[in-house]
């Protein structure tokens with residue numbers, strides 16, 4: 021190998037070591053990344069790389085998804101958010117503060133992409149993963165989700181808009197932290213927040229007319245509230261309610277198929293116990309119910325398959341002061357004293373599936389897991405809370421306590437586990453499999469809204485995307501390395517659903533066959549191209 025001809029470079033390049041440009045820069049990035057032994061340090065390094073050399077950053081992301089996604093996204097993004105005020109280096113997203121009310125349009129206009137913007141992830145930082153109210157520290161979750169749009173669906177980076185609404189925080193330690201980045205005030209009441217959100221959404225529509233808006237990590241009541249307020253007015257969806265509903269329906273369909281081939285229990289006879297009844301738990305329960313009705317069950321029959329549990333135990337209709345979003349699934353058929361222990365609830369419900377969206381680490385104890393295994397030949401257990409430090413059950417415990425019979429998916433990633441000579445591979449039931457495809461389908465079809473059927477078809481497409489090898493390996497989700505291909509398949513299903521619902525505004529696609537449309541979608545996927553003559557690591 022000869023040295024790179026220096027004559028081809030600018031004079032500044034003379035300071036570049038002679039063989040540097042002949043070496044593999046992606047390998048160098050990985051080596052520097054692996055040299056850091058702390059997740060947050062890795063995050064800071066990658067974040068800096070994105071600023072210095074975005075193409076190299078995305079090349080590394082695309083070529084090393086299994087290693088890089090857990091740093092940019094859950095679990096490490098949780099640490100990045102918690103510490104954001106202290107690790108902040110440079111502007112990398114749009115902040116809109118409650119103090120700017122009345123001038124939101126002007127703030128949005130300061131973002132460079134304007135008419136070219138296609139997808140925004142918007143958080144108000146009030147419920148970041150399971151970590152609670154992080155206020156203005158929530159921006160990295162929007163950035164991480166958008167990196168998955170770019171890496172996972174091939175959305176062009178310059179068309180993405182990460183937004184953190186800085187509405188104050190009720191977390192005292194941030195308000196007294198001198199380095200805290202946000203406004204020093206408590207969160208607004210509903211009236212003040214509604215006025216802010218109405219102005220914000222109207223301004224978004226005007227400044228970014230082609231934008232799909234993804235609401236992310238709003239606290240429970242506001243998550244439901246703003247989805248209902250805006251879903252028929254703008255092109256908006258809530259990732260925690262709808263994206264999670266869709267991804268868990270998908271994994272559940274594959275899990276129920278596996279469980280049913282062992283036990284013979286048909287899909288319609290599944291009993292699903294939700295541990296955690298917030299925006300994600302109820303979002304998933306609604307998605308499953310809606311799917312069951314498509315399978316021929318009446319709404320009442322479908323609803324009867326669902327049991328929900330919150331911090332006070334099994335949710336029953338006779339409980340006083342029940343929050344609005346918990347009422348639909350509250351049981352009317354249980355008359356005894358309140359059931360508060362998970363073991364007692366499982367003994368009563370005899371669930372075929374146990375889903376955790378509670379933020380309670382290790383809530384699925386050995387007793388709970390062994391009981392599920394006693395009740396089911398193949399118990400379906402999905403501990404879905406993020407980040408990994410809040411997960412209800414570790415994968416190796418799940419395998420050990422069920423002698424390998426568990427059908428498992430967690431919200432954050434776990435590594436494969438060896439048990440009694442066999443290797444077991446976990447699923448990752450995370451909305452990251454779904455939102456890139458939903459967003460891409462909505463962008464390309466120019467859909468006016470994001471309908472229930474678009475979300476449901478996304479789930480069915482994901483469930484059907486397993487390869488023969490993945491099915492044989494008993495996976496419930498496809499391998500993450502295939503996410504671009506999978507996102508294209510999901511986008512196709514989303515576009516077709518938009519057409520059926522007559523919300524699409526790209527008439528061109530109606531005349532294309534599925535094969536031709538899939539090819540078009542894939543051709544639209546952005547690829548990093550190296551433009552820097554000297555890589556900047």
Ligand SMILES: NC(=O)C1=CN([C@@H]2O[C@H](COP(=O)(O)OP(=O)(O)OC[C@H]3O[C@@H](n4cnc5c(N)ncnc54)[C@H](O)[C@@H]3O)[C@@H](O)[C@H]2O)C=CC1
Nearest residue numbers: 149150240296297298299300330331378405406431450451
């Ligand atoms: N895997 C995925 O794709 C997703 C995972 N999540 C995760 O789900 C978790 C919950 O998110 P949200 O529903 O939005 O939060 P949330 O705050 O709306 O809901 C939490 C629920 O857990 C219940 N809970 C709290 N302590 C409990 C206890 N000791 N026993 C039983 N239930 C208890 C609460 O009553 C509430 O119903 C978070 O960790 C989040 O990261 C959320 C969205 C997507």
Ligand SMILES: CC(=O)C(=O)O
Nearest residue numbers: 149237260406450451
């Ligand atoms: C994955 C996700 O959206 C959450 O944990 O909130």
Ligand SMILES: [Mg+2]
Nearest residue numbers: 149236237260
């Ligand atoms: Mg979320």
